[in-house]
Amino acid sequence: MIKRIAFISFIRIVIGIIIILLTVELFAYYVSSDRPMVSSSIGASNLNELIRKNRTLRKGITGLSPKGFYIVIDTARNLIFLKEGNRTILKAVVSSGSGNILRDPSGKRQWIFDTPRGEFEVNEKIAAPKWIKPDWAFIEEEEDIPKNWEDRVEEGVLGDYALAFGNGYFIHGTLYKRLLGRNVTHGCIRVGDEDLETIYKLSRLGTKIYIF
Amino acid sequence: MKKANLQFNFPLFLFLILFSLGGSSQAIAGGDSIGQKTRALKDENCLLGAELGLASKGTSYIILDLRTESDSVPVRINLKNRGIVLRKFDAERIRYRRTKGLVIEPIPLIKKMAFFPLKRKEIRPHKPEDGADAIGKLDFLELKDIPSNYTLSFGKGLLISIAGQPKGLISRFIDLIKSTLIHIRYSLAIVWNHFWKNDFAIIEIIMGNEDAQALYWSLEKGMSIVVMERHPYDTI
Numbered sequence: 178m179i180k181r182i183a184f185i186s187f188i189r190i191v192i193g194i195i196i197i198l199l200t201v202e203l204f205a206y207y208v209s210s211d212r213p214m215v216s217s218s219i220g221a222s223n224l225n226e227l228i229r230k231n232r233t234l235r236k237g238i239t240g241l242s243p244k245g246f247y248i249v250i251d252t253a254r255n256l257i258f259l260k261e262g263n264r265t266i267l268k269a270v271v272s273s274g275s276g277n278i279l280r281d282p283s284g285k286r287q288w289i290f291d292t293p294r295g296e297f298e299v300n301e302k303i304a305a306p307k308w309i310k311p312d313w314a315f316i317e318e319e320e321d322i323p324k325n326w327e328d329r330v331e332e333g334v335l336g337d338y339a340l341a342f343g344n345g346y347f348i349h350g351t352l353y354k355r356l357l358g359r360n361v362t363h364g365c366i367r368v369g370d371e372d373l374e375t376i377y378k379l380s381r382l383g384t385k386i387y388i389f
Numbered sequence: 390m391k392k393a394n395l396q397f398n399f400p401l402f403l404f405l406i407l408f409s410l411g412g413s414s415q416a417i418a419g420g421d422s423i424g425q426k427t428r429a430l431k432d433e434n435c436l437l438g439a440e441l442g443l444a445s446k447g448t449s450y451i452i453l454d455l456r457t458e459s460d461s462v463p464v465r466i467n468l469k470n471r472g473i474v475l476r477k478f479d480a481e482r483i484r485y486r487r488t489k490g491l492v493i494e495p496i497p498l499i500k501k502m503a504f505f506p507l508k509r510k511e512i513r514p515h516k517p518e519d520g521a522d523a524i525g526k527l528d529f530l531e532l533k534d535i536p537s538n539y540t541l542s543f544g545k546g547l548l549i550s551i552a553g554q555p556k557g558l559i560s561r562f563i564d565l566i567k568s569t570l571i572h573i574r575y576s577l578a579i580v581w582n583h584f585w586k587n588d589f590a591i592i593e594i595i596m597g598n599e600d601a602q603a604l605y606w607s608l609e610k611g612m613s614i615v616v617m618e619r620h621p622y623d624t625i
Binding site for chain 2: 198201202204205206208209224227228230231234235237238239241242243247249251252253254275276277278279280282289294295296316317318319359360361385387389
């Protein structure tokens with residue numbers, strides 16, 4: 178008997194809660210519907226004038242898009258696209274920044290290995306590039322930071338070509354081909370040999386790079 | 390016995406009503422065609438004007454055009470830069486509610502909020518090992534580490550709740566309960582903000598799990614969004 182009363186009370190409480198929530202839902206529905214959207218104030222109201230304005234705006238946007246070849250890098254899927262207009266010339270798997278953090282044991286510096294996002298452009302094309310190892314590369318491998326510049330130079334690790342896009346970031350080759358498709362780099366973009374060659378040959382200084 | 394059955398079914402009935410109401414659209418047919426065309430062009434010009442401003446900056450931005458929602462054409466979240474589409478994210482379901490219509494203008498992303506936010510891994514310095522072994526020990530962030538359920542808080546009281554579509558029956562059931570609770574929470578927020586006359590808009594988006602994760606990864610604080618609402622008087 179007590180169990181039955183408890184059950185009925187429980188059901189009543191549940192129904193009560195549901196009725197309250199339904200009332201809120203109905204009110205929210207009423208409040209959020211039937212209120213017109215707000216157009217911000219672009220003055221023209223004449224249809225022809227609006228059509229003209231529409232064309233001008235579309236032209237303006239199209240005019241901002243890159244001319245010739247451009248590179249798009251999707252760091253979530255680790256893909257690189259070489260495009261021209263809406264046409265995709267090449268699609269390849271890459272490795273991009275790991276997003277990991279490295280702290281200097283002294284506690285004074287730290288590095289976040291993200292691939293930068295946004296709009297960049299190719300500012301240097303290098304064949305047979307040499308890697309000038311930055312401080313973090315030595316700290317990561319528990320080595321002393323060399324005083325001589327020559328001790329920082331490492332050959333062969335960046336593949337056959339490199340495209341610099343600012344702040345020490347490059348699109349370059351890799352020795353670790355099995356890691357293509359994964360976020361493992363210190364911020365650079367690693368590309369397989371054949372794809373890198375195509376990208377290198379079709380890119381010019383000033384070729385736009387869009388990274389997201 | 391009969392009475393007990395009725396009591397059991399009533400909440401279920403209310404639950405179903407709640408769902409059907411929440412998912413219903415705001416569209417009402419009507420309006421003359423020239424008026425509609427003028428208004429549509431005016432709105433589109435606002436969208437293009439806002440996009441032109443963003444495209445000229447050279448930073449990535451998002452265009453969320455709710456007008457494209459229909460059975461055959463999904464709503465697309467377009468990630469763009471300089472007017473070119475970098476990536477399209479298809480929404481499987483969208484629910485949009487607000488206390489007041491949004492102005493068609495760029496709104497900046499203030500915060501990404503997730504129950505299990507993305508945590509960066511710290512590299513422990515180590516002596517280099519030989520190739521294969523060293524590669525096997527690498528620890529790095531990957532798409533699977535990224536949350537698929539999160540809320541994006543934009544300026545002007547705009548919230549976008551993203552939920553990845555889970556795979557598997559149990560996960561889907563858990564997700565249904567979770568999304569119902571989230572929906573109720575936002576209904577309460579709508580009512581609350583209506584009473585306090587605050588601008589508030591909530592867009593609940595359900596998309597593929599990987600798309601949801603990739604979108605989280607691609608968005609950065611300060612990035613702008615332009616939302617093009619479907620007009621309440623437009624037919625779908």
